[in-house]
Amino acid sequence: MSEKxxxxxxKKNQLSITGGRRKILELFLQHDGALSHGDxxxxxxxxxxxxxxxxTLQAFLEKGLIHSIPTSDNSIRYALCKDExxxxxxxxxxxxxxxxxxxxxxCLEDVTVPAIKLPRGYVTEQVEMLVSGVCKSCNR
Amino acid sequence: MSEKxxxxxxKKNQLSITGGRRKILELFLQHDGALSHGDxxxxxxxxxxxxxxxxTLQAFLEKGLIHSIPTSDNSIRYALCKDExxxxxxxxxxxxxxxxxxxxxxCLEDVTVPAIKLPRGYVTEQVEMLVSGVCKSCNR
DNA sequence: ATTCACTTGCAACAATGTTGCAAATATTTT
DNA sequence: AAAATATTTGCAACATTGTTGCAAGTGAAT
Numbered sequence: 156m157s158e159k160x161x162x163x164x165x166k167k168n169q170l171s172i173t174g175g176r177r178k179i180l181e182l183f184l185q186h187d188g189a190l191s192h193g194d195x196x197x198x199x200x201x202x203x204x205x206x207x208x209x210x211t212l213q214a215f216l217e218k219g220l221i222h223s224i225p226t227s228d229n230s231i232r233y234a235l236c237k238d239e240x241x242x243x244x245x246x247x248x249x250x251x252x253x254x255x256x257x258x259x260x261x262c263l264e265d266v267t268v269p270a271i272k273l274p275r276g277y278v279t280e281q282v283e284m285l286v287s288g289v290c291k292s293c294n295r
Numbered sequence: 296m297s298e299k300x301x302x303x304x305x306k307k308n309q310l311s312i313t314g315g316r317r318k319i320l321e322l323f324l325q326h327d328g329a330l331s332h333g334d335x336x337x338x339x340x341x342x343x344x345x346x347x348x349x350x351t352l353q354a355f356l357e358k359g360l361i362h363s364i365p366t367s368d369n370s371i372r373y374a375l376c377k378d379e380x381x382x383x384x385x386x387x388x389x390x391x392x393x394x395x396x397x398x399x400x401x402c403l404e405d406v407t408v409p410a411i412k413l414p415r416g417y418v419t420e421q422v423e424m425l426v427s428g429v430c431k432s433c434n435r
Numbered sequence: 436a437t438t439c440a441c442t443t444g445c446a447a448c449a450a451t452g453t454t455g456c457a458a459a460t461a462t463t464t465t
Numbered sequence: 466a467a468a469a470t471a472t473t474t475g476c477a478a479c480a481t482t483g484t485t486g487c488a489a490g491t492g493a494a495t
């Protein structure tokens with residue numbers, strides 16, 4: 156199902172289509188939330204070498220297929236960018252939510268990071284907003 | 296100079312005063328900005344075991360002497376909390392700035408993280424705001 | 436000064452991340 | 466469709482980072 160979409164995405168981003176890339180991309184497409192390197196290794200089973208996962212994520216990042224989300228536990232999460240992103244310049248201005256109950260990290264595509272005024276002398280280039288708490292699924 | 300202040304802070308937080316803790320705390324007091332585990336190891340010279348640094352940071356975190364700042368490079372930064380923090384509950388609502396030029400991470404104590412409204416179902420417990428760009432010192 | 440609790444350093448280990456290179460696979464050309 | 470070319474993969478070896486148990490050392494309390 157998501158196999159076709161994965162191939163499309165790879166093509167659109169000028170990445171050759173290989174088993175590993177397709178599989179990892181499918182994981183992102185299937186999983187509704189961000190994934191860490193470790194998550195991917197686990198979810199992919201024994202199928203791919205660790206190094207391949209590193210390099211694939213690296214490639215996806217460079218092409219703008221995914222973006223990285225900082226964390227406080229030394230395990231960066233990655234999430235798919237929206238279609239408009241893949242082109243070239245990023246439009247990655249949404250808030251990220253980390254659920255303290257289930258541990259998932261989610262892109263809140265509909266919540267835009269508010270503008271922020273810094274003291275004189277500082278230049279803003281990018282803003283990242285991380286909200287932690289209880290997510291929709293856990294909150295019932 | 297900062298030696299006395301370091302001891303005071305340790306006492307106030309019910310931590311016994313040892314060479315390592317004093318030294319690491321002094322580093323924070325002297326350095327105006329956040330430090331990673333690696334920074335501390337380097338700055339402290341060969342003086343302390345790696346494990347001691349881990350455990351010291353852990354202890355400082357638990358006592359609320361320092362807070363951690365998430366990053367996108369898998370190397371969490373730590374910074375001193377303001378005095379009011381150390382008591383018990385955190386009041387850690389300032390923006391963090393990461394300079395893309397010098398690489399420093401700085402607490403902008405005067406810039407408060409704006410409130411943010413999340414979609415129905417989400418509960419906010421903590422908000423972290425990371426701004427990257429060019430800092431005051433690099434911008435001249 | 437002695438006792439007791441806590442902290443440190445060491446050693447051993449586990450996990451995570453990096454690099455070079457030959458084999459395998461994808462893409463392009465003929 | 467097959468050959469040539471470019472890219473990607475897996476392996477091995479290694480570097481770095483983080484964790485745990487335990488004996489020795491140090492700080493704090495009696």
